[in-house]
Amino acid sequence: MSSSREPLNRARIVDAAVRLIEREGVEAVSMRRLAAELGAGTMSLYNHVPNKAVLVDLAAERIMAEARPYHVDSDDWRDHVRAHARAVRELARQHPRAFVMLATRRLSSQAGFMTIEAALRNIERAGFRGKVAVGMMRAMVSYLLGTLMREVATSPELGGIALSPYEDVDVSAFPLSAEVIDELGTYDHDHEFEFGLELMIAALERYQEPD
Amino acid sequence: MSSSREPLNRARIVDAAVRLIEREGVEAVSMRRLAAELGAGTMSLYNHVPNKAVLVDLAAERIMAEARPYHVDSDDWRDHVRAHARAVRELARQHPRAFVMLATRRLSSQAGFMTIEAALRNIERAGFRGKVAVGMMRAMVSYLLGTLMREVATSPELGGIALSPYEDVDVSAFPLSAEVIDELGTYDHDHEFEFGLELMIAALERYQEPD
């Protein structure tokens, strides 16, 4: 495939891995396939990358680095938090298969720090610093991670989610669930994300003005 | 291994899978190994289970079903929310390797509904019903999923997390991060979990008394 005259190098390999991950998910990545795609011998890859695990790590970092810094024109910290959260969501939606992978991996990259720094800046804007700010930042990250995992790992094109997840369960044993069963079966991800986001913002606001 | 005189059946196979998952994680599960552990031929498993994917699903459901309903003596909905969240956390900590698996899978089981119903009950106690309650429940689930993923996927015994994740990054470019770098490198999961939990509760409270 693509001009096999180019000598192999780490960048080209990682590139190919990223493309493959975005196209078919991590589980589709194999050293043999990658090599074939690069028109190289399988074992040649090992001259540039110690093993598959770190290759995947490198790919994860590369994808993370694609995150564009968001921009927003406002003095209100809430708008910044919103913009930041939406930017993360955008990244997740653009790379659904990669996101699941990123989510289960601890990041230690420059790119990861950019996100952390931006989140801390927003929380500082809201009037928090130090330990409390870190706690809030982490809670925010947890919420984002959670919703986006749910949104993205649930998307139908990603591997056979049942149409109605509640087919073979007798709901009558669960009165409250039964009452809102239609709601439970429906996912309006836009709405849910924004709802949860406002909930998180409300929580921060409440800490601002203590009783 | 263990009394190979017993005839094979689905329950025994799923049991073995669960044990193996809890001991060494999903990635350690293989049909050959499972069969060996049961003192059976590899292909005999396929008489009781169509393929590995559904076997793992069955194991996931079985683990989920182990979740004990929590109990708490209080009239305050906050205490119920706390108890529920802590029960989920306990489950995650008792089965860290299984939890990561459960988290990336959509549940449609009876057991899953028990959790949903309990969460809805608590939120109803706080005075919310219908669509709003579902949104809140989902936000709560997202937060729980997120923190617990972070807590559990990060635990050192689960596959080589670097001691200090921020070794080779130049923090000086990130002033706010630098300011709290010690905090960032430290994880007090108990404290963090409770902090985030109170944040979520605060958010619900704020919805109770609208400005």
Place this chain on the structure above:
DNA sequence: CCCTGCGACGTACGGCGTACGTAGGAGGCT
């Protein structure tokens, strides 16, 4: 007594990650 059906199992295929050994070419040295 035979027939039928089912569960257990062996073999084999095409995949995987990667250890290891080899070969060839580029660059520096004398």
Place this chain on the structure above:
DNA sequence: AGCCTCCTACGTACGCCGTACGTCGCAGGG
């Protein structure tokens, strides 16, 4: 020029994996 050293590419092979397929033996019914 000749040689040596080092780096990269690559082939082979090992031990895993999931599972399709075919066979065999045995239990139960006619």
